[in-house]
Amino acid sequence: MAGTSTGWYQVARATAVGTTPVPVGAGGRSYVLVRLRPGAEISAFPARCPHRLVPLAGATVAEGRLQCPAHGWRFDGEGRCVDVPSLGPAGCPPPRADLPMPWAVEERHGWVWLAPDRTGTPGPPRPGAAPVLEPVPGTPAPRGGVFGNLDPSLEHAWHPVALARELRPGGWLQVRLLGRTWTVRRDGPALAADPPAFGVRERLGVVWLAPREALDVALEVPEAGDRRFVGNWLAPVRSPGPAGPLADTVLDATHGPFVHASTVGALDSPEVGPYEVRTEPGGFSSVQEQWVDNPVDPEVATGGRPLRQRRRTTYTYRAPFQLRLRQDFLDTGATTTIVYLLQPEDHDSTRIYVRLLLSDGPGQPLVTPATAAARLALQGQILAEDVRSQEALLLDGLPLDRRDEVHVPADARGVALRQALCTFMVARRRQPAA
Ligand code: FES
């Protein structure tokens, strides 16, 4: 955030501000203007939510409060955080969740005036004949730096660069990785890269490339070799942002009711109970149980089982960007495993590989191709919602300084991700240059 900016800034026509946030700039800082009820006075909020720095330009107004689009934190007209859904109705938002509000905002002569800091002039001046509005500055970056897609430590890891089926025998592909273009060839059983790399290999149905000596720990996916599971890949998609925040989203169990409201999240309970994170070589794992609706269980339709069922999710993370989510439906015995592998292509581009592995449980027939196709299509919609949330984020990477964000107990995996990437970064930077 910029330093002290005294004085009043004419920032928008009052008629342009309703209950949808309007981004404005004042004194080199970014704000959003909004009326918390139709026709109410205008409030000015900082441009980013303090939780995960999501731009509040995408916020909505609900019950006279500003609601962040990512995890539903709500702020009143004074900037006080009054609701953190993951804490439950009795939860108390941490004090750091309150927003640093501008000193004053006023509507005068049909214009909105904003004073970011205390100023000697108690009210805004009369407007000039030709008002000059400041350009809206970019949404501010975190102060402590971020882990971006071009971090040098990423040279020392295996990265997915293509699905194995995208590289035919005798064929070649051009791929982007860490801001460079590589040509990957398949010659018989051998894989090669140009420019030369530490290694190219095939694993889990994916072609992997390690630019320099790789010391990361490979993600294990036992379901991939289990005959009771039917596995399918989504067509790879791109996110116009870095991989770190995307991995954070995959590990986050609190955005469902807000980001996935139109697919699977609407009825998820926003409250998240306590869970643990276990450190493991190369990353961590975490087990969490939740009540969810399970409409794909055929016995729900016949009344044999209730719609609301218990689900245990096991999250496994391996640095830098390999993730596995195993969802066990405890009432039915069915299991869904989702593997996410992220390719850091450029500073603002990440290619995403998602594999869905399905089992209806021990003793059950294999999931049919029609069911698998329908589930894959749904997974594609869920992924598209996550990618849209990344588009709106406008961050160059994952913030690693804990003071740049506000963490609540439901964020334990997110905190572990930041720690794991710090460890990864420090350890790999000790590696000698090629
Ligand atoms: S509630 Fe705003 S980023 Fe999480």
Ligand SMILES: [Fe+2]
């Ligand atoms: Fe999501």
